[in-house]
Amino acid sequence: MTPKQIYNLEKTTGSKVVDRERLILDLFYTRATTSEAKLQIQLAEIKYELPRIRENARLLIGSERPGKGGSGEYIVDVKFRDLKRRMGFIINKLTEARRKRELYHDQRLDNRMPIVSLVGYTSSGKTTLFNLLTLERKETSENLFTTLSTTTRSFIIGGQKLLLTDTVGFIRRLPTYMIEAFKSTLEESLQADMILLLIDSSESEDEIRIKYYSCMNVLEELNVDKEKIVIILSKIDNAEFDDVKRIFTELNILDPILVSPKSGYGVNNLRKSISRKILLQVKKIQPQMSR
Ligand SMILES: Nc1nc2c(ncn2[C@@H]2O[C@H](COP(=O)(O)OP(=O)(O)O)[C@@H](O)[C@H]2O)c(=O)[nH]1
Numbered sequence: 425m426t427p428k429q430i431y432n433l434e435k436t437t438g439s440k441v442v443d444r445e446r447l448i449l450d451l452f453y454t455r456a457t458t459s460e461a462k463l464q465i466q467l468a469e470i471k472y473e474l475p476r477i478r479e480n481a482r483l484l485i486g487s488e489r490p491g492k493g494g495s496g497e498y499i500v501d502v503k504f505r506d507l508k509r510r511m512g513f514i515i516n517k518l519t520e521a522r523r524k525r526e527l528y529h530d531q532r533l534d535n536r537m538p539i540v541s542l543v544g545y546t547s548s549g550k551t552t553l554f555n556l557l558t559l560e561r562k563e564t565s566e567n568l569f570t571t572l573s574t575t576t577r578s579f580i581i582g583g584q585k586l587l588l589t590d591t592v593g594f595i596r597r598l599p600t601y602m603i604e605a606f607k608s609t610l611e612e613s614l615q616a617d618m619i620l621l622l623i624d625s626s627e628s629e630d631e632i633r634i635k636y637y638s639c640m641n642v643l644e645e646l647n648v649d650k651e652k653i654v655i656i657l658s659k660i661d662n663a664e665f666d667d668v669k670r671i672f673t674e675l676n677i678l679d680p681i682l683v684s685p686k687s688g689y690g691v692n693n694l695r696k697s698i699s700r701k702i703l704l705q706v707k708k709i710q711p712q713m714s715r
């Protein structure tokens with residue numbers, strides 16, 4: 425939506441109006457746990473605002489046309505310079521934050537509970553599965569943005585206490601300037617020992633393929649160890665089993681876990697897989713811990 429459309433809608437409805445991009449930015453912001461993530465999101469916010477300055481200024485001063493030399497042009501200039509300055513400031517801080525993160529990275533392997541992270545597109549069933557595994561009752565819905573705060577809960581599998589993290593998830597048609605901000609919301613959960621990547625298997629073949637590849641690409645870009653990733657075919661109750669099997673053979677996914685977060689189908693099997701995999705991971709962590 426253009427600023428003008430938002431302005432007009434607000435006037436006619438008497439309600440606050442946010443467009444899709446603004447909403448995604450707000451959502452990311454509520455999920456940001458690290459200062460680096462917050463900075464990335466602020467940067468994306470500036471990129472959202474920059475192309476809207478002129479029109480916003482025009483709306484602000486009402487009928488007065490922001491012609492050359494007019495007060496409108498002045499507002500635009502000041503605002504533009506201000507945003508550019510803030511952008512430079514944020515970029516510097518980000519460089520600094522990245523340097524610090526690399527410096528302290530190794531100290532993260534101290535004595536801690538193994539962490540399992542839920543990743544996947546919005547509406548793939550992450551929160552439903554989260555509730556099921558942790559016996560939590562959080563709101564789930566068709567609404568894409570039900571998950572509003574970072575959620576980590578402990579749960580026990582085979583006597584081992586673990587932490588499970590729910591994430592905001594991938595979003596369809598994400599504007600390119602938001603990609604870095606999106607990745608930064610994931611970054612912390614990707615430090616997990618095991619990543620459950622949920623794919624909604626009830627969607628069309630094309631959708632499944634596209635989403636699978638885009639998830640895997642992002643995880644690769646964020647240097648996630650492939651061995652940590654477990655592919656979960658979610659909502660299997662709503663899928664044609666033979667079709668799904670064929671697609672995943674074609675995608676060369678060796679042993680996906682079939683789950684229906686809603687009905688609970690396949691969840692015991694999933695628990696067993698988590699338990700097996702985490703035991704291996706914990707063994708890998710232990711020697712480093714005693715160094
Ligand atoms: N048919 C079906 N629907 C499901 C299943 N699991 C979740 N859903 C529905 O899918 C929607 C999105 O689920 P949610 O857990 O909020 O997805 P998230 O965005 O990945 O956290 C909700 O309406 C759920 O009730 C399932 O196993 N089968």
Ligand SMILES: [Mg+2]
Pocket residue numbers: 547550551552570571591
């Ligand atoms: Mg959710």
